[in-house]
Amino acid sequence: MDDIEYTKSKYVVPNYVPNPDYGTPKKHSEKLVTLNIDGVDIGVPEGSSIMYAAQLSGVSVPKLCATDSLEPFGSCRLCLVEIEGRRGYPASCTTPVAEGIKVHTQTSKLADIRRGVMELYISDHPLDCLTCAANGDCELQDMAGAVGLREVRYGYEGKNHLKAEKDETNPYFTFDPSKCIVCSRCVRACEETQGTFALTIEGRGFGSKVSAGNKDFMDSECVSCGACVQACPTATLMEKTVIEAGTPEHAVTTTCAYCGVGCSFNAEMKGEEVVRMTPNKDGGANHGHSCVKGRFAWGYATHKDRITTPMVRKSIHDPWQEVSWDEAINYAASEIKRIEAKYGKDAMGGITSSRCTNEEVYVTQKLVRAVFGTNNVDTCARVCHSPTGYGLKQTLGESAGTQTFDSVMKSDVIMIIGANPTDGHPVFASQMKRRLREGAKLIIADPRAIDLVENSPHVHADYHLNLRPGTNVALISALAHVVVTEGLVKEGFVKERCEWDSFVAWRDFVAKPENSPEALEKELGVKAQTMREAARLFATGGNGAIYYGLGVTEHSQGSTMVMGIANLAMATGNLGREGVGVNPLRGQNNVQGSCDMGSMPHEFPGYRHVSDDTTRALFEAAWGRPLSNEPGLRIPNMLDLAGEGRFKALYCVGEDIAQSDPNTQHVTHALESMECVIVQDLFLNETAMYAHVFFPGASFLEKNGTFTNAERRISPVRRVMSPKNGMEDWEITTKLSEALGYPMQYNHASEIMDEIAALTPTFKGVSFKKLDELGSIQxxxxxxxxxxxxxxxxxxxxxxxxxxxxxxxxxxSEKVNAKYPLIMTTGRILSQYNVGAQTRRTKNVEWHHEDVVEIHPHDAEERGIKQGDWIGITSRAGETVLRATITERVQPGVIYTTFHHPESGANVITTDNSDWATNCPEFKVTAVQVSREHQLSDWQKHYQTFAEAQIAFANNKLSKKAQQPA
Amino acid sequence: MQTETLIKMANQIGDFFEAEPNQTQAQQDIANHLNRFWTLDMRSQLAAYVKEKSGAGLHQQVISAISAHLKV
Structure with a gap:
């Protein structure tokens, strides 16, 4: 790159106007229909509405109840038009185009009708426009102007809704029914866009009103996705941030930093302050939809807990000392050099995170490989989707999901295994529910009754295979057995596309009687007949798509199961086109990207093994340093060695292993045993409590880069505010590199992507410039x-x-016995994200302020446990105490919890057991016993004391000034 | 690293390849897996254990794979 092409200002669009609203959804048809609107000919796809055609030709037809994210409804009567040769005044939103018709959108008769309609609307609407939060952003106001409303003849003496009570219970938006025009856009958004059906129009005629099931919003079924707020044409549903700050003045398109869906958002700004996040209609992954986290839970970026000044200390029992960036970097570099000299380079390593951008991950693994001189670099995908990388590479040849999210709209049978999309991947779940409402069949394999089983309106699972935790591979064998022995294999596909010998070996294996549903039903706890019917449906029901999550990977046979899924997809011919495929639902925003960027210890960017001489030579030439041809340590290996005193220095960027990794006490012992732990993060996370150097990081709103989502979509992350810590994260890593004698010459994150593209064949054509042009690239x-x-x-x-x-x-090997008779399994919930470091610092805690344990009524009764009781959970690894909730969502013999709050200690209980191929921890199966308890566990008591001391060390840190002699 | 940990991990790898119909291939695959994903130190430690303690606790197929194909 000749000069710095990319600057912060590049992305700012002044006088921001949101994406144009075409009134009704775009229709897809190869047949074009030509019509004439107000004297101008326009061709549009067959099935389009007249309103859409008008908008496309530049003619705005007045409207209130129509918006292009929703199917037309035809209730507001503002969008009426006249069509030559037809009688009456049809609504342009519900009337499809027809060849050769002549449409008039502005006539004196139409103007009369529209004014009359608007007059009625305004007669029951407060006239507080100047002080209204929607002032300047109100479609009702716009329409009053557009139709030329000059007087309202009906006074306020009669019955009206002006004193209707405001509902402010939702932490992020208000519902003010006095401003409601009952256009039903919110109700339809909740149904069509989100698929929750929490809202309805209650009553009739004048009494009609929007209702969240006769409850306030917080107590209702509302999941706070915000689709209703976005759809509302008035101030009825309004973001509290807009009420407080006013309307935004510019916007920047960026990518959400939460789950692996990777939604595109417009950060709507006032200066450097985010006013609201609006999902981008052009976003390839989300098409204008969002969830409660992406749209609302970004306040952590400016939370008071942010640490913005670097800190160092000799011992974790000392208070932190605030220092300059140079001092912190030089201290960290000197410690790394000291440890290398004393213990050797293999006693050091780095951990990257899926919460970081591709560019940050790339420079971190480059630092470890080229500067530390070891391949001891790993990423948090180790503890989530490493089996996906391994299993799909082995079977299909690439460590990635095979489809786009949109592919689901062509699926006929959807099989979800060990994933909970409505909580973990909510925006994709909404799309999937849309397809299910259209009639696609659903098979769910999950020990627990997730919402999609039967708790989602107009969606239910045709088959719920509620298997025992840990028996996934037996299930996939049983399903495959049915496919093979009942002649359901797509042999043509297999012969043409697959290694025949490998197929024969697999076919003969799964056909064995011991792999039949009947032989395995006792082990699985699922009826053989149900498995047979589900397998037949999947194999014969048309396009079959498999979506899976951590319920597949986080097992001792995680990789085996991923391969089993790929086997089944190949045998049934469900790969290589839209509507089918093997789709790993990635937990965090950049799991795919962090793996792509070479942060696994055995491979360079682009999944090329370190022992491959050609690849290694390529990187050695580009980086100018010799590189090791031996795989490095994985996270669990690093921790094992640290505990034994043989791994001494760790550079941990954006990851919180002390909370997210299994067997917490093992992890913290390892951290305590190291001599230099460098943590780079927004907050004093759990790992930072064991650190010697703290580099304050930048939030996704404060930096440039890219994230790659679960469908391999690389999307831009753009800086909308100055980093509170002073620099972007990649800059911190390059400064550390420079202090270690290896300057990395980048002026902007785009230059890092240029280097990635130059060295990685699958990224060859990727650049920030192309991302600007295309929006995103898969x-x-x-x-x-x-x-x-x-x-x-x-x-x-x-x-x-x-x-x-x-x-x-x-x-x-993690077996139940008399001492540990129950199986504990873990998962996620909608409002919180991963270790909760971000979401716990937002108002999302109002939905989930503590982790609870789900227990079946039968198991609870046996132990005298009642709803809300504190219960102790003991495993072979440790003990913790959590509050119980009694539910039949979990099966007898199984308990379930989440790990969003550190004090819960969910991972104090999980064990060191791991996947055979990748060491991905077996989070999903832990043998436990539970009993009523009245006090915290010993670990929790110790944690409280330790955490309080560590927070005090950070809060009362010695400032530079205080250290200077008087 | 504790030898017990290595033994457990190596046996898990052996378990996966036990179902492979061609057991000569399975031996090669077990060793390949160790060569590609384990550090040299971890491999050397396990190889030394096989040599010194006859691989006690390791599955026979894993011992054979280590003896025949492990790069140390």
């Missing part, structure tokens, strides 16, 4: 696919022929 993006690749493995698999693997079920 890799591979190369000469053959310059605009990216939405669907993978179309003509052939990346590895050439698909390879089947024999997947023998091996029960986990």
């Amino acid at each position: 890799w591979p993006c190369d000469d053959e696919n310059p605009a990216g690749t939405p669907t993978m493995h179309v003509d052939e698999f990346v590895r050439g022929k698909g390879k089947f693997f024999v997947t023998q079920y091996v029960p986990t």
Whole structure:
């Protein structure tokens, strides 16, 4: 790059106008229909509305109840038009275009009607426009102007709604029924966009009103996705931030930093203050939708707990000392040099995070490989989707999901295994629910009754395979057995696309009687007949798509199960086109990207093994340093060695292993045993309590870069405010590198992406410039696919022929017995994210302020446990105490909890057991006993004391001034 | 690293390849897995254990794989 092309100001669009609203959704048809609107000919796809055609030709038809994210409704009567040769005044939103018609949108008769309609609306609407939060952003106000309303003849003496009570219970938006025009946009958004059906129009005629099921919003079924707020044309549903700050003056398109859906948002700004986040209609992953986290839970970026000044200390028992960036960097570098000299380079390593951008991850692994001189770099995907990387690479040839999210709209049978999309991936779940409401069939394999089983309106699972935790591989064998023995294999596909010998070995294996549903039903706890019917449906029901999550990967046979899923998809011919595929739902925003960027200890960016001489030579030439051809340590290996005193220095960027990794006491012992722990984060997280150097990081709102979502979509992250800590995270890493004698010459994150593209074939065509042009790009993006690749493995698999693997079920060694008779499994909830460091510092805590344990009524009764009781949970690894909630969502013998709050200590209980291929921890199966308890566990008491002391060390840190002699 | 940890992990790898119909191939695959994903130190420690303690606690197929194909 010749000069710094990318600056903060590049992305700012002054006088921001939101995406144009075409009134009704775009229709897809190859047939164009030509009509004439106000004297101008326009061609649009068949099925489009007249309103859409008018808007496209530049004619704005007045409207209130129509918006292009929703199907037309035809209630407001403002969008009436006249069509030559037709009688009456049809609504342009509900009237489809027809060849050759002549439409008039502005006539004196139409003007009369519209004024009359508006007069009625305004007669029951407060006239407080000047002080209204929607002033300047109100469609009712706009329409009053557009139709030329000059007087309202009806006074306020009669019955009206002006004194209707405001509902302010939701922490993020208000509902003011006095301003409601009952256009039903909110109700329809809740149904069509979100699929929750929490809102309805209650009553009739004058008594009609929007209702959240006769409850206030907080107590209702509302999931606070904000679709209703976005759809509302008035100030009835309004963001509290807009009420407080006023309307935004510019906007920047960026990408959400929460889950692996990777929603595109417009950060609507006033100067450097975010006023609201509005999902981007052009966002390839979200198409204008969002969830409660992405739209509302960004306040953590300016939370008082942010640490913005670097800190160092000799011992974790000392108070922190505030220092300058130079001092902190030089101290960290000197410690790394000291430890290298004393213990060798293999006693050091780094951990990257899926919460970081691709560019940050890339420079961190580069630092470890080229400067530390070791391949001891790993990422948090180790504890979530590393089996996906391994299993899909082995079978299909690429460590990534095969589809786009939009692909689900062509699926006929959807199988969800070990994932809970409505909580973990809510925006994709809304799209999936839309397809299910259209009639697609649903199979769910999950020990727990997730909401999609039968708790989502107009959606239910055709089959819920509620297997025992830890028996996934037995299930996939049983399903495959049915496919093979009942002649349901798509042999043509297999012969053409797969290694036949591997198929034969797999076929013969799954056909064995011991793999039949009947033989395995006792082990699984699922009726054989149900498995048979589900397998038949999947194999014969049309396009079959498998979506899976951590309920697949976080097992001792996680990788085996991923391969089993790929086997099933290949055998049934469900790969290589839209509507099908193997789709890992990634937990965090950049799990895919952090893996792509070479942060696993055995591979360079682009999944190329470190022992590959050609690849290594490429990176050695580019980086100018010799690189090791030996795989480095994985996170669990680092921790094991640290505990034994043989791993001494860790650079941990954006990850919180002390909370997120299993067997907390093992992790904290390892951290305590190291001599230099460097943590780079927004907050004093759990790991930072064991750190010697703290580099304050920047939030996603404060930096440039890219995230790659679960559908391989690389999306831009753009800086909308100055970093409170003074610099972007990649700059911190490069400063550390420079202090270690290896300057990295980047002026902007875009230059890091240029280097990635130059060294990684699947990223060859990716650049910030192209991202600006296209919005987002799904890799591979190369000469053959310059605009990216939405669907993978179309003509052939990346590895050439698909390879089947024999997947023998091996029960986990984590077994229940008399002492530990229950199985604990873990998961996520909608309002919180991962370790909660971000969401706990937002108003999302109003939905979930503590982790609770779900227990079946039968198990609770046996132990005398009642709703809300404190219960002690003991495993082979540790003990903690949590509050119980009694529910039949979990099956007898299984308990379930989340790990969003550190004091819960959910991971004090989980064990060191891990996946055979990748060491991904077995979070989903822990043998436990539970009993009523009246006090915190010993670990929790120790944690409280320790955490309080550590927070005090940070709060009362010695400032530079205080240290200077008087 | 504790030898017990390495033994447990190596046996888990052995378990996966036990179902492989071609057991000569399975031996190669077990060793390949260790070569590709374990550090040299971890491999060397396990190889030394096999040599010194005859691999007690390790599955036979894993011992054979280590003896025949492990890069140390």
